[in-house]
Amino acid sequence: MWSIIGHERAVASLQSDIAAGRAAHAYLISGPAGIGKGALASDLARALNCEAATAERPCWHCRACERIAAGKHADVEIVTPRSLCDVTEHDHSRDSSPSLRICQIRRVERDVARTPFEGRTRVVIIDPADALTVEAANAFLKTLEEPPPSSTLILLASSPEAVLPTVRSRCRALTLGPVRAAALRQALIEAQGASETEADRLARLAEGRSGWALAALADEGLIDERLTLMRRMEALTAAPRDERLAYAEEMGERWPARRDDVLAELAAWQAWWRDVLLTRVGRADLVTHRELADAIAIAAEKYAPLVIVDTLEAVRNTVRQLEENANARLALEVLMLSLPPATRPAAATIGENK
Ligand SMILES: [Zn+2]
Ligand SMILES: [Zn+2]
Structure with a gap:
């Protein structure tokens, strides 16, 4: 089952893509911070790699589901401005650059070209795609247009306009809007074990941002x-x-x-x-x-x-x-x-x- 709170339409559309065997090779998931983009991308990565025989993917119990949830699956990678590149002298984990640069995208291209190591689908999540420099975005176009088979690229962005039109047009777009307070409240109680008082307060303050509500529950x-x-x-x-x-x-x-x-x-x-x-x-x-x-x-x-x-x-x-x-x-x-x-x-x- 998908763990994301709300966003039923986006989930239904992704589920039907996968069930019909026509998942897009590139998705652009957009919405404000805390709305649940990362959670949706993670669910999608699980659904694409879950080993359960049933249609209830992701199952959360198989090896693939567990390793993705733990951030240990070799075929699921989250690329951020701090990610590695191929240039020996670069150390993006420490250079505090806000951008995703061409050298980092080159590495992504090399990675997605390899066949999956342990799963069915290599999934690369670009977080955030807002951070792509124009140069990096342009270098990425060919891969977005025709990614290697068995790979899915997921771009996360604050809004569809935050990426270049040429990038946008090569992705299937999913725009996430606010989650209803009642759905959020229920999920906080049932799936997260929040008390009714906590759930009421968080569902009220979250203004539809399920990711924010979960983070605020923890902090x-x-x-x-x-x-x-x-x-x-x-x-x-x-x-x-x-x-x-x-x-x-x-x-x-x-x-x-x-x-x-x-x-x-x-x-x-x-x-x-x-x-x-x-x-x-x-x-x-x-x-x-x-x-x-x-x-x-x-x-x-x-x-x-x-x-x-x-x-x-x-x-x-x-x-x-x-x-x-x-x-x-x-x-x-x-x-x-x-x-x-x-x-x-x-x-x-x-x-x-x-
Ligand atoms: Zn599974
Ligand atoms: Zn670099």
Whole structure:
């Protein structure tokens, strides 16, 4: 059985591909950090190599399933910016480069050309495909177009737009959206042994990101991290212009190496404004981050609903621009300048604010 929580459509489509013997040679699985891309890729690797005779693959009990789950299967490899290449002088495990380079892709090409060592299918997971340099992506096109038989390439990306169109067009695309809170809650209790209280809280805070919920179940610190990112939005709206711009610069510098971090921060800011908006229109009962209810209530007092909607939209636009590879620093600066001034009188009406 597939271990992934939710994403039923993606799973059904992969299962039918495999059952019909027409699995794609290259998949592009995209979605925000924590949505479950890695878990889905891992399930797919198991399904392609499981040795069980039944149709219930992956079985989780055969040698292949166990070795893949333990990260020990010789035919399943996860390639990251820290992975090996063939150049003796390179040490990507220590060079802290954010990119997946041509030398690393050359090694992947050599590896996938070999017949599987212990399983049926050689699986290479590129994580993240966002990190491919243009040069590496171009070098990879031929392999993506016609991978050697018995091999499957799985590219993970923050969005379909995060990879070159030429890469995208050579892969079967699966885009993962948020998992329903009820499904997430149930899986946390039944498959993960979470208490009802824990499951309620995580399913509420995860906003559909099953991978995040699992990680937060294991490490409570992730919840505090998320709340800290939201409070940063509160602090930035209160900050003077030069401080906001300095922060945009810092974030812009972080972008190339740590896209997921920056996107997670922007997602937290959207969450902040959504909760502020709900509170502003009298629906504090629907607020997601109840832990911040007091701060959210104070912010809600300061702005008219339409100002909050515009700000939420500005954050959303910034995410879209970054995903489309706009100039990150510029996009973030524009966002910082469009944050509403904190000095807005509490009694302001919609008319005055617009
Ligand atoms: Zn198995
Ligand atoms: Zn190298």
